[in-house]
Amino acid sequence: MKKLINAVKDVVPQALAGLVATTNGLRLVDGTTIVVRADAAEFAASGKVALISGGGSGHEPAHAGYVGQGMLTAAVAGDVFASPSTDAVLTAIRAVAGPGGVLLIVKNYTGDRLNFGLAAQIARGEGIRTDIVIVDDDSALGSAEKTAGRRGIAGTVLIHKIAGAAAEAGLSLDEVKARAQAAASVTGSMGVALSPCIVPAAGTPNFELGENEIELGLGIHGEAGLARVPHSTSVELSRRLIETIVADRGLKAGDRVALLVNNLGSTPPMEVSIVAGDALAACASLGLKVERVWAGTFLTAIDMAGISLSLMLLDDERLASLDAPTNAPAWMRPGLLQGETLPAPQLPQAPAASGQTDPAVLSALMAGCKALIDAEPELTRMDQIVGDGDIGRSLAGGSEALIAERDVLAQLEGAAFWRHVGAVVRRSTGGTSGPLYAILAIGAANALEGTDGDAGSLLGAAFAGGVQALQELGGAMPGDRTMVDALVPAMNALAEAGSPAERLEAAAKAAREGAEATCNLAARRGRSSYVGDRVIGHPDPGAVAVAIWLEAAAASTR
Secondary structure, eight states: OOOOOOOGHHHHHHHHHHHHSTTTTEEEESSSEEEETTTTTHHHHHHHEEEEEEEESSSSSTTTTGGGSSSSEEEEEEEETTTOOOOHHHHHHHHHOOTTEEEEEEEOOOHHEEEEHHHHHHHHTTTOOOEEEEEBBBBGGGOOTTOOOOOOOOOOOHHHHHHHHHHHTTOOOHHHHHHHHHHHHHHHEEEEEESOOTTTTTTBBSEEEOTEEEEEEEOOOOOOOSSSEOOOOOOHHHHHHHHHHHHHHTTTOOOEEEEEEEEEESSHHHHHHHHHHHHHHHHHHHTTTTEEEEESSSSOOOOBBEEEEEEEEHHHHHHHHHOOOOOOOTSSSSOOOOOOOEOOOOOOOOOOOOOOHHHHHHHHHHHHHHHHHHHHHHHHHHHHHHOOOOOOOOHHHHHHHHHHHHHHHHTTOOHHHHHHHHHHHHHHHTTTHHHHHHHHHHHHHHHHHTTOHHHHHHHHHHHHHHHHHHHHHHHOOSSSSHHHHHHHHHHHHSSSSSOHHHHHHEEEHHHHHHHGGGGOOOOSSSSHHHTTTGGSOOOOHHHHHHHHHHHHHHHHHH
């Protein structure tokens, strides 16, 4: 792998710093990966609705490239292909919120929905009017009943423009949301990849294609598509993508549409232009009236060769919104001025000491964290096969943050201990793993609140409370091929009588058996659900991670 980067951990902050330093009108919130309008303070005071989008990095120019007058107020970036943490989203909300409220524009991926959704709930509790629009424009998945749902892909950029024009016009939060949601419901997209992409932390392609193979219907995280077919001409591929979108969204002859032709990363401009011409011809052959068309690089999958096509059904209102002025750098190129940072909003203070934690509990937690850090390469490799390769770095990042908090954790006990674990995890662990493990910790804390008993029964109660909370919010059940397939057997083993050490040993053994059993399960939840039967024969990385930290925790008690 050859990449023009420095350290893998610095890719996202350095990329954003470079963007802000070379783009007029953008600023970084100090110490974060949040890009805001340079006039964010004035905008917040204006009473207009603030718009925030974001997600994993690797999709440049999305999402920071669409920050500006007439589009987004802020964009919050996670690690490459990993959702930003709940606390990062919450910081963005606090940075731009005003009397008009905040609308979050979220692509339909589990990690994004959890992190943005939890941040919205917390913000509402702080008195900030906050609402959410979910974009699920992926026409390749059809109705998507047997997966985690339609994905949000390149059509999201058009939703940014529709919502941005409405917010700039001074419409209310409810009105801006209604226009954005209506536009999302009539927007469809589909992509095709000629090559995989390479996540910097992995260093190798996340799937392989034969010399004459292409992937149809892939997502924007480099995950494999729904069908692998022989390569064909631009005319044939463009027609197939347009016909699929038209059928999926119920478009018909005479409909007015906008067309977005999007480079997925490393497709030469020459080929993008060829596809644009062929896509326009395909639309014309179906009787569609293309009233606006854009061709270029709008939302990528790092260095993937390929394109996606998006169609939005137009009416006079949407057409006017698409034509409304904006100075967002990825929509047009303004002059250049040096950027600068803005102070970050005040963060909540560290929790006050509540006693002293059980040394065995702290030791077990630290052992589990060290084991996940050591297992980063293994988990990354496993996740490349069935997902997008981010779980190793995500869990290692959260583990490093918990180890750094050891002294604080040592002064907390019971519910306070696990609440702080949840707070650290949710702001430091990327992707879906962050909110899932935060839910696990908060559920454990809630179960311990006001509960008495011996150490073994408290351990079982805390673990059960966390697992039950995770299942309730995440929706996964045993057999869905997720971390729950390791957690539930471990929970049942922990409920058996015995010392904490004996219970942990039994739980670790049960978790490992549950993780290994996922090799034979088809995925019904999570990003692996998009890959279909290709996951068979490979264990679920999330379940394996559970077994790893439980085994380390058990070993620490011997």
